[in-house]
Amino acid sequence: MYPALLKELLRNRSALTGLILLALVMCAATLGHVWFPGDPWDMVGTPMLWPGEDPANPLGTDIMGRDMATGLVSGAKVSLLIGLVSTLISAVVGITFGALGGFYRGWIDAFLMRVTELFQTVPQFVLAVVLVAIFKPSVATATFAIGIVSWPPTARLVRSEFLLLREREFIQAARTLGMGDGRLILTQILPNALPPVIVIAALNIATAIQTEAALSFLGLGDPNVMSWGTIIGNGREQVVDAWYICGLPGIAIVIIVLAFSLLGEGLNDTLNPHLKER
């Protein structure tokens, strides 16, 4: 099943484009420091060198003379890390809430869904800002905050899937085999509910990366870590004189968000049986 799925995914144009872009960013994040070693915070050259002006700093330097390329490579790592881990957090919380609510229904469902609605009524970004501000800004708190604000849509989706799937005959059949609730949820219902969750998770990563950049732009990022948002935030006063300082990390964000959005769309086409015929 899985090799077949991968094949179908690679035939899908948007998924393939997304995967290629994602592979590029991943290469930059993992192998980038081979070409651009050193601390992104070190002042290594003349400030505000334009890209291409000095071969030692191929993408130029910022107002403090820090190498842009080193900063972008470091930002790629941070973006991917925060995007993936915070989405993992939101998926775990969302699946837990949705699964328990959809499976047990009744007062458990009512309680869990009221909590979900509570999170949905507060604007996501404001809540993330408040959470990061309360704790000390760091990669860990940013990841945690982004994860905590983004789980409600996953919870609602998983709940609706569970409500449908729990009535299917194979669930009753699994009960006749003597399965308990935990096993029913984990081995019978969840695998069947997963495809749309995977799609929403891919799109979630894109949103999480944007949120992280926004937090860093506002100065709520980890002060010891150079992320794309930080570079844009630092470069915003020179945006007229040296647009590349904001522009290059901006393009990087566009690429990675596009990568995950395309991948999510492609996954949706492949995993959603209703769209198969298109």
Place this chain on the structure above:
Amino acid sequence: MADLLAIQGLRTWFHTRAGVARAVNDVSFAIQPGETLALVGESGSGKSVTAYSILRLINEPGRIEAGKILFNGTDLLKLDDKGIRSIRGDRVAMIFQEPLSAFNPVQTVGAQIVEAIRLHRRIGRRAAYHRAMELLEQVGIPSPAKRVHEFPHRLSGGMRQRAMIALALACEPDLLIADEPTTALDVTTQAQILKLLKSLQAENGMGLLLITHDLGVVAETADRAAVMYAGRVVEEGLVATLFTRPFHPYTAGLLASVSIDDLPPGARLPEIPGTVPSLLVMPRGCAFAERCPYAAGTDGCLDHAPAFLPVADDHRVACFRTPPTPRPPLHAEATGEAAGALLPLDAAARVVA
């Protein structure tokens, strides 16, 4: 012989907004080890609810209100959750009408059998896979080593039902409940599956509760039959007796409606007049009284429900007319002839044969 399963006074009621639906109302019957009991009746007569009650798989708003379900002497209704789970799939297994929807679509057939085995037995994954292949071979699936890794939708309908039976037999249950196992299959496959069930039963001596509305299947497969009507068992006995000498007018009507071989071409098919009463508003008396050709002259039928009493050895009937004439003249008014015009003793006997 001690009963394998004895159901006594079972009541499963559904508390709906429109009222209480008495889906199963005072049902009693027993199955011996190695015996096949057919539970016969039309849709909504309570056959399936009875079966699900045995495994306590009744969902809200349904509730088992009263009764005992003695399985090898233990009352299944008194077990705690863990206790009943250890019975399900291990001692009592079930197969379903539509095998495709009864399998998990994202797991291979083998993985599901392995999981069923490992739920109840402490055995390694590799050994369980080996056992799964044996089971698939036992139910007559060719090249089981390959099929074990197949997803359910890749198998044909008959193959799927065989795989379903293999899944149910995973822990060698004492009782197999088959809920309309052949209804979704074509006639040739149907015969194969029934033959398979019989031979498996002969091999490991399990009891079989066969739920069906198909009297042909009953005649072919079952030792005894219990006829259900509107939540009650109205007649129970050996299939041979039941088919040749039905006591209850409903049983007689059912048999008449399938023995149509002797009818002249173009003749109106025999039917039982009227419809089943709503489970929400059950009549005070016998549920069949309104459709029964004998009830008109008997006051008792409309006022009291008849008790379920023996009329002969291993033959019980819930009817005031017991012991009635062996061949009750149903549909006499339809043909304008006298008693016995349509009910074909010989035709019924042929079905048995």
